[in-house]
Amino acid sequence: MRSTRWLAGMTAAALALGVAACGDSDNSSTSSAGSSGASKVSGSITGAGSTLAAPIYQQWGSNLKGQGITLNFQPVGSGAGVTAWEQGTADFAGSDPALGDDELAAASKKGGDPVHIPTVFGGITVSYNVSGVKEGLKLDGKTAADIYLGKVKKWNDPEIAGQNPGTSLPDKNITVVHRSDSSGTTKGFTQFLADYSPEWKSGPGVDKTIKWPTGTGAKGNNGVAAAVKQSDGAIGYVEQAYALENNFTFAAVKNKDGKYVLPTLESTSAAGDSLELPDDLRFTAINAPGANTYPIVSQTFIIVHTDLCAGGMSDQKANVFKAFIDYGLSSDGQNAAKELSYAPLPTQLLDKAKAQVAKLKCNGSALAGA
Amino acid sequence: MSVTTLAPISARRRRIDAIMRGSLAVATILALIPLVLVLYYVIKKGIGAWSVDFFTTDPTGNFLGDPGGIKSAILGTLEIVALASLISIPIGIGVALYLVEYGKQSWLANAIRYFVDVMTGVPSIVFGLFVYVTLVIGSGYAAWKGSVALALLMLPIVARSSEVVLNLVPDSLREAALALGTPRWRVVMRVVLPTAATGLVTGALLAIARGAGETAPLLFTASLINATNFDLGKATNSLPLQIFSDVQQAQDRLQQRAWGAALTLVVLILVLTLVARLVARRRTV
Amino acid sequence: MEAGTLTPRGDRSILQRSPRERAADPLFRALLLGLGLAVLVIIVYFFIKLISESTDAFSKFGFLGFTFGADWDVSRAQFGAWPLLFGTIVTSAIALIIGVPIAVATALFVTELCPRRFRTPLTILVDLLAAVPSVVYGLWGFLFLAPKLRGLQQFLADTFSFLPFVGGPVAGPSYFIAGLILAIMILPIVSAISREVVQRVPVENKEAALALGATRWEMIRMAILPYSRAGITGASMLGLGRALGETIAVTLVIGNSATIGKQLFDQGYTLAAVIANEFGEAANNPLHSSALFAAGLVLFVLTLVVNAAARAVVQRSERLGKPAKPADPVVAEASAAVGV
Numbered sequence: 001m002r003s004t005r006w007l008a009g010m011t012a013a014a015l016a017l018g019v020a021a022c023g024d025s026d027n028s029s030t031s032s033a034g035s036s037g038a039s040k041v042s043g044s045i046t047g048a049g050s051t052l053a054a055p056i057y058q059q060w061g062s063n064l065k066g067q068g069i070t071l072n073f074q075p076v077g078s079g080a081g082v083t084a085w086e087q088g089t090a091d092f093a094g095s096d097p098a099l100g101d102d103e104l105a106a107a108s109k110k111g112g113d114p115v116h117i118p119t120v121f122g123g124i125t126v127s128y129n130v131s132g133v134k135e136g137l138k139l140d141g142k143t144a145a146d147i148y149l150g151k152v153k154k155w156n157d158p159e160i161a162g163q164n165p166g167t168s169l170p171d172k173n174i175t176v177v178h179r180s181d182s183s184g185t186t187k188g189f190t191q192f193l194a195d196y197s198p199e200w201k202s203g204p205g206v207d208k209t210i211k212w213p214t215g216t217g218a219k220g221n222n223g224v225a226a227a228v229k230q231s232d233g234a235i236g237y238v239e240q241a242y243a244l245e246n247n248f249t250f251a252a253v254k255n256k257d258g259k260y261v262l263p264t265l266e267s268t269s270a271a272g273d274s275l276e277l278p279d280d281l282r283f284t285a286i287n288a289p290g291a292n293t294y295p296i297v298s299q300t301f302i303i304v305h306t307d308l309c310a311g312g313m314s315d316q317k318a319n320v321f322k323a324f325i326d327y328g329l330s331s332d333g334q335n336a337a338k339e340l341s342y343a344p345l346p347t348q349l350l351d352k353a354k355a356q357v358a359k360l361k362c363n364g365s366a367l368a369g370a
Numbered sequence: 371m372s373v374t375t376l377a378p379i380s381a382r383r384r385r386i387d388a389i390m391r392g393s394l395a396v397a398t399i400l401a402l403i404p405l406v407l408v409l410y411y412v413i414k415k416g417i418g419a420w421s422v423d424f425f426t427t428d429p430t431g432n433f434l435g436d437p438g439g440i441k442s443a444i445l446g447t448l449e450i451v452a453l454a455s456l457i458s459i460p461i462g463i464g465v466a467l468y469l470v471e472y473g474k475q476s477w478l479a480n481a482i483r484y485f486v487d488v489m490t491g492v493p494s495i496v497f498g499l500f501v502y503v504t505l506v507i508g509s510g511y512a513a514w515k516g517s518v519a520l521a522l523l524m525l526p527i528v529a530r531s532s533e534v535v536l537n538l539v540p541d542s543l544r545e546a547a548l549a550l551g552t553p554r555w556r557v558v559m560r561v562v563l564p565t566a567a568t569g570l571v572t573g574a575l576l577a578i579a580r581g582a583g584e585t586a587p588l589l590f591t592a593s594l595i596n597a598t599n600f601d602l603g604k605a606t607n608s609l610p611l612q613i614f615s616d617v618q619q620a621q622d623r624l625q626q627r628a629w630g631a632a633l634t635l636v637v638l639i640l641v642l643t644l645v646a647r648l649v650a651r652r653r654t655v
Numbered sequence: 656m657e658a659g660t661l662t663p664r665g666d667r668s669i670l671q672r673s674p675r676e677r678a679a680d681p682l683f684r685a686l687l688l689g690l691g692l693a694v695l696v697i698i699v700y701f702f703i704k705l706i707s708e709s710t711d712a713f714s715k716f717g718f719l720g721f722t723f724g725a726d727w728d729v730s731r732a733q734f735g736a737w738p739l740l741f742g743t744i745v746t747s748a749i750a751l752i753i754g755v756p757i758a759v760a761t762a763l764f765v766t767e768l769c770p771r772r773f774r775t776p777l778t779i780l781v782d783l784l785a786a787v788p789s790v791v792y793g794l795w796g797f798l799f800l801a802p803k804l805r806g807l808q809q810f811l812a813d814t815f816s817f818l819p820f821v822g823g824p825v826a827g828p829s830y831f832i833a834g835l836i837l838a839i840m841i842l843p844i845v846s847a848i849s850r851e852v853v854q855r856v857p858v859e860n861k862e863a864a865l866a867l868g869a870t871r872w873e874m875i876r877m878a879i880l881p882y883s884r885a886g887i888t889g890a891s892m893l894g895l896g897r898a899l900g901e902t903i904a905v906t907l908v909i910g911n912s913a914t915i916g917k918q919l920f921d922q923g924y925t926l927a928a929v930i931a932n933e934f935g936e937a938a939n940n941p942l943h944s945s946a947l948f949a950a951g952l953v954l955f956v957l958t959l960v961v962n963a964a965a966r967a968v969v970q971r972s973e974r975l976g977k978p979a980k981p982a983d984p985v986v987a988e989a990s991a992a993v994g995v
Contacts, residue, residue, distance in 0.1 A: 044597070046605075055433030062432050072595050073431070079936035087938050089510045089593070089605075106939070153824065173824035180911035182729070182936040207730035209936075216828050216922050217911030218618065219932060225620030230802050231827045241433065246620045340433065379870060387870035391768055397760030398769075398777065401846070404839040405784050408795050465694050468687035482691045485698040491962040493900025495927050496951045499934065500701055503708055503948075507938070522701075525694065555683035583788025586902040586927070590934055610790045614903060617794045625798060632791045643786040647779070 041319040042068025049074075049081015049094030051220040052122045052185045052239040053300040056337050057094060060328050063336060069320055075220055079182020079208045082107075085303065088312050092321060093303040096122075096184020097208065098282030112307040116281045117356045119328055121272055121343035123240040123263035124188055124296040125250035129228050130155055132170055133249065136262055138163040140254035141196025141295070147174055147235060148193060149200065150214035155233065163260075177227045177236035180217030182209040188298035189237045191286045237296075240268070241340045255295040256287055263294045269343035271297035281352060297343070302328075309362040318362040325357055409636075416633025419626045425634075429612070429627075431596045437623050440631045442598040443612035447635075449600070450513050450592055450608055451582045454520035458581075459574045461521075462528025469529075470536040471558055483533075489526040495586040497522045502590040513599070513606035516592025523587055524577040531573030535566045568649050575646035579639045585610035609635045709952045711945035721949055727913040727924075729933070734946035736953055738913045742830065742923035743954065745916075746905065747898040749834025754841045755891045761842075762849035763875055778850070785843035793904035796836045801827045801908050808832070812920050820919050828910035829920045836904050841894035848893065852886030853879055885968055892965030896958045902927035926954040 047057065054075035061071025076084065078095040085093035086107055098116050099107060107114045126139060133155070143159050146152040152159050156169040179186045187208045194201040204210045218227040221242045228236040229246055240263050243250050252260040261267045271288040285299045302325060305311030308318035327333045334344035345353060360367055379387075423439055430438035465482065473479025501519040506512075539562050547557040563570070593605040594615055609631055616628035712721055712734055724735020765777050809825040816822035856879050864878040865871075880887075910922025911932060930947050937943040 046595075058431045058433050062430065070597060072597065074594060076935050083936050083939040088508055089506070173826075175824075175826040180932050182933075205730060209729045209933075211726070211728035211730070212912060213914075215910075215912060216826055217924075217932075219911075220618060222620055223618040226618055226625075227828075229620050230797075231805065234826075242620065245434070379868065383870055383873070387872040390872035390875075394760045394764040394768055397757045398764040401757050401761045401784075401842055402780055404842075405780060405787075407799075408787055408791065408839075409783075411795055411799055412791060461690055461694065464687055464690040468691040472684055472687060473691065478691070478695075482695050485695055487962075488959060489698055491896050491900075491955075491958045493902065493927055493951070493954055493958060495900070495902045495930050496705070496955055499708075499930065499948060499951050500704060502934070502938070503704060522697075529694075553677075553680045555679050558683070579786060583786075583790070585788070585790045586931060589931060610788060610903075613790045613794060617790075617797055617907060628794055628798075632794050635788055636786075636791055639786050639788060640783070643783075 041316070041323050043316050043320045044070035044072060045091050045313075045317055045320045045324060046089075047071065047073045047081070047092045047094055047302070048076050048084040048090035050078045050096050050184050050300050051075040051222060052078075052096050052124070052183075052298060053094050053119060053342075054221075055239075055241045055245075055340050056120055056342050057328075059336055059340060060324065060333055063332075064324060064327055067323070069323060071324060075222070077179070077181035077208075077220060078184035078187075082303065091304075091313055091317055094300065095303055096298045096300045097187045097284065098280075098301060099303065107303075107305075112305040112310050114303050115306050115356050115359060116301045116303055117325060117329075118281055118283075118299055118301055118345060118349060118353050120334070120337045120345065121268055121285060121297050121299055123268035123294055123341070123343070124185055124192075124237050124298055125240050125243040125248070125263050126235065126253060126296070127225075127228055127238050127243045127248035127250045128235045129232060129248070130170065130172065131232055133167065135249040137167065137249075137251045138254070138260045139251040140260075141192055144253070145193040145197030145200040148176055148178070148213070148215070149197075149203065150176070163254075172233045175231050175234040176212075176215030177224050177234050178212050178215050178217055179209075179219070179224060181219050183220075184208060184298060184300065185221060185237060185239060186210065188284075188286050189296060191284065192296045195287050239298075241342065244341055253295055255291075255293050256289050257291045257293075259291055261292060261294045263296075265338060265341055265343060267292055267294035268297045268341075269346070270294070272343060272346040272349060275349070277349065277352060281356065304360070306359055307361045307363065308367075313362075315362055318360075319367055322357070322360065322367045329353055329357065412629065412633050412636055415626065415629035416631075416636075419630025420633070424627075424630055428598055429596045429607075437621075437627055438596070440609065440612055440627065440634065442596060442607040443609045443631060444634065445598055445600075446513065446592070446607040447582060447609040447638075449602065449606060450516045450520065450588070451578060453514060453517035453602060454524060454581050455574070455578050457517060457521040458524040458577065459528055462525050462577070463532045463570060463574075465525075465529045466532035466536055467558060467562075469533050471554070471562070486526045486529050489522070490530065492523075493586075494523055494584055495589075498587040498590045501587070506591060511591060511593035511605040513592050513602045513604065516588045516606065516608070517602075519587035519591045520581040520584060523584060524581045527577040527580060528573055531576065532566075532570055535569030535573060536562065538569070539565045568652055572646045572650040575642050575649065579642040579646065582642070583610060583635060583639050585614050589614075609638075705948060705952050705955065709945055709949035711942055712949040715942065721946070722953055725915060727929070729943055732942055734942070734949075736926065736946075736950050738915045739924050739926045739929050739950060740953060740957075741915050742833075742909065743899055743925040743927070743957070745830050745923065746833040746837055746909065746925060747895055749831060749919075750837035750841055750898040751891060751895055752838075753835060754838035754894060755845055757838075758842045758845035758890075758894070759849050759887055761846045762853055763879070766850055766853045767875060767879070768871065781846050782843055784839065785847075789840065789901060789904045792836055792840055793907035796832065796904060797907040800836065801832050804832060804835075808920050812918070820917070823918045823920060825920045826910065826922060828908050828922050830909070830916055830923050831919050833905045833909040833923075833925070836908055837898040837901055840901060840904065841897050844897060845890045845894040848890035849883070849887050852883040852890065855886075856882045888968045889965045892961050892968070896961045896965070899958050899961065900927055900954060902931050906931050926950045 054073060057073045061073060081093040082095050084090035099114060104114060126144060146159060153174055155172045155174055161169055190206045190210060194206045204213060216227055218224045221238045224236040225238045225242045225246050228234040252262045254260050270290050270293040271285045274289055275283055275285060277283050285297045287295050308321060309315060329350060337344050425439055426441055427439040428442040430436055469479050469483060497519045501515055505515045543561055543565060544557055547561045588608050588611055592608055594611045595605050595607050599606045613628050613631045616624045716724060716734060721736055723737045725737045726733045726735045727738055761781055765774055769777060805825060805827045808831060812822050812825050860878045861874055864874040869877060905925050906928035909925060909928055911924055911928060912922040913924045916923045930951055934947050937947055
């Protein structure tokens with residue numbers, strides 16, 4: 001009896017301690033970093049969305065830590081990111097595709113027009129894990145579509161072998177891996193497939209989330225990468241940073257000009273060179289022309305309301321956001337992107353992106369750092 | 371049965387007996403294999419991830435380089451589960467007291483009993499949905515909302531196990547105390563509860579252990595963040611979500627952190643469960 | 656055991672209570688009643704909310720159209736939950752087929768066959784399985800079991816391809832792996848309750864069988880199993896209820912593909928897994944979000960029916976003169992948990 005009393009007491013004490021610990025502070029988000037000077041803003045900001053762009057945003061966030069800025073970017077997929085932003089569970093959305101017209105209208109109701117700020121370009125690799133097959137397997141859009149339609153089932157299928165004379169391909173089943181969440185990477189990839197396969201276009205179609213005819217679903221670029229890594233014979237589409245980080249082998253994909261191109265910094269950057277840009281910057285870089293252009297390159301945006309504060313941010317958060325995006329579009333930020341194999345924005349586009357940032361306001365007045 | 375009475379046991383029956391006994395033993399070993407495998411891998415891979423830094427740093431969130439530790443996840447789990455326990459245990463025991471001491475077999479008591487039973491069957495993810503639509507929409511994720519979701523899950527466990535335990539308190543004890551003129555509430559507080567204390571603590575600890583390991587109710591309520599947070603009104607990390615997120619990463623160092631965090635969580639829950647069992651052994655009722 | 660202080664205060668007899676003390680009793684009663692009512696209200700509100708959030712999907716597709724529609728296609732706003740329901744049922748069925756015999760056998764072995772000194776350690780070991788959180792099973796299933804068993808699955812698929820629902824290429828994640836993980840997860844609960852049930856078989860029955868010359872196994876078959884059949888059925892159905900609602904471990908190993916698999920080793924989806932995966936992005940899209948709530952409701956109704964059936968089975972067999980305890984699998988579970 002004595003010992004059980006003691007135990008009950010301990011439990012109660014532990015609970016009380018837990019609660020006391022919960023009550024005593026609110027200093028994690030707003031404290032100033034001190035050393036970086038009074039003129040600099042500090043604080044934390046939460047974003048959610050694109051897993052394609054998550055590595056670079058997280059890198060930017062960690063580069064800014066010294067200034068007292070804490071970025072908390074949740075890689076939940078472009079679709080969930082836009083949802084989180086509109087629901088107020090995130091301060092900004094990271095989305096690869098621009099908002100559609102109806103999404104735009106829905107978001108506008110809640111606090112000012114949304115602004116699309118392009119940040120970088122990411123190459124979507126077609127990565128595979130097939131023992132004995134080296135990097136650079138040649139694939140065209142039609143074949144990729146047939147694989148994802150479940151029509152090409154073996155790695156030594158004539159459709160693949162025909163494009164790769166001299167490569168010995170194993171008689172192994174293809175394990176298709178795709179995204180299970182609503183994803184900009186999926187929209188980019190399915191856009192590419194639909195451009196080359198009428199059957200894909202009329203069948204599964206193009207969207208952030210579609211009904212896949214075959215394969216295993218995994219969450220996020222990271223989830224697809226993990227699934228590809230798990231099984232021999234797997235194929236999946238993942239952003240280049242993930243492919244490189246995991247030492248994946250990826251395909252040379254046939255572009256609009258009929259050339260097989262591997263995703264490299266040069267070939268993905270090339271996609272940005274000849275874009276037609278609408279005023280609101282809602283463009284897409286998939287299947288861009290050019291002989292050396294890698295065809296599956298996705299743009300990615302940060303989306304906020306023009307009036308950040310009317311959209312739900314505090315004055316302080318608005319300034320933290322401004323500092324974050326300024327850094328991302330600065331030469332330091334764009335160079336950091338290159339290190340992770342993201343293509344920086346071409347000058348023409350970078351200027352337009354900065355012009356978008358200049359439009360940002362807080363309750364009608366310009367931001368402090370501007 | 372009568373046919374076989376007293377007949378000498380034939381070789382065939384002996385053989386069948388041996389075979390069936392053997393199969394039962396084999397089945398028991400089969401049942402233990404996954405336990406051994408799970409624990410073996412969690413310990414083997416998890417220990418490798420453990421270090422002082424692992425417990426004292428937050429996840430960095432960096433794509434490259436050091437992934438950081440799980441400090442925020444451990445503290446977050448403690449916060450969320452502590453609050454969930456504070457909500458569910460008193461209410462659960464209170465409801466059980468009502469059922470046993472006052473409600474008994476009245477229609478109201480039976481209705482409560484029925485709905486509490488129904489609650490035990492609700493899939494945990496559905497509690498997450500419910501809390502999301504009632505509390506999260508519009509105001510964002512917060513630790514306390516995760517606690518509410520967990521409390522909904524823990525409440526029926528506490529209520530049901532407490533009711534079983536309270537029913538075991540002999541009526542003679544209650545009657546003796548009442549006969550001395552003690553008011554009913556004092557009988558409950560001074561006689562019934564102390565008598566049932568060990569059983570109640572066991573039930574509560576098991577509910578805490580169950581809550582601490584749940585992932586699904588936290589997905590859309592407490593969220594997943596990197597930094598340590600002591601503000602119950604803000605999004606807060608937790609061990610199960612950190613593991614769930616890290617499993618779905620391709621980088622070895624993140625998967626390693628998942629194993630390390632899993633070992634931490636398993637140890638935490640095993641300790642709670644073992645303590646619960648020790649308490650149960652010392653039962654006085 | 657102290658029974659509190661009951662000494663009279665001052666001169667007053669304990670029978671003459673102060674008005675404050677007299678008020679305390681009804682107050683205490685009201686407090687507890689209030690708690691009970693509050694819980695009732697919350698639960699009822701919970702169901703109302705669940706139903707009202709799903710009305711959009713049900714009114715658009717109809718209850719049957721939603722539940723048995725074969726097309727779950729978010730981009731085309733088509734929500735038919737049959738592929739998910741199918742996956743939920745198939746994986747749970749696999750879990751039962753694998754898990755229940757092993758769990759019951761374990762219970763029989765521990766209570767009837769194994770030497771007394773191994774009894775407690777074995778019991779604790781099996782119960783430990785219940786202490787492992789589902790996300791850890793998911794972790795282990797995803798990183799260890801699924802890759803390790805891929806070869807075995809392919810072997811089974813090739814060898815037994817003459818059977819229905821077996822064959823085809825194996826990707827790794829599948830109904831089978833998900834069912835296997837679920838089998839492991841329901842094992843401790845089914846085993847614990849079966850143990851309780853088997854222990855309650857009167858010693859006289861067992862001794863009578865043995866005295867009549869029955870072997871151990873015959874004693875189990877003739878004295879124990881008929882007596883505890885209802886309890887074991889209840890335990891299995893309670894395990895089934897668990898398996899139906901399991902989310903995190905399943906979503907990691909099922910393959911998350913909203914198609915109706917033709918084979919045991921195909922990838923699929925379950926109701927719970929689709930909610931976990933899609934809810935984050937659905938909140939903005941009223942129909943999608945409503946469809947996920949509807950999926951939750953279907954799942955919930957399914958578990959409710961199973962749990963109710965579990966209880967009915969037990970109670971019906973009781974009326975036929977079978978044992979009085981455990982009357983109720985939920986109580987049995989609680990009893991097993993607190994070690995009564």
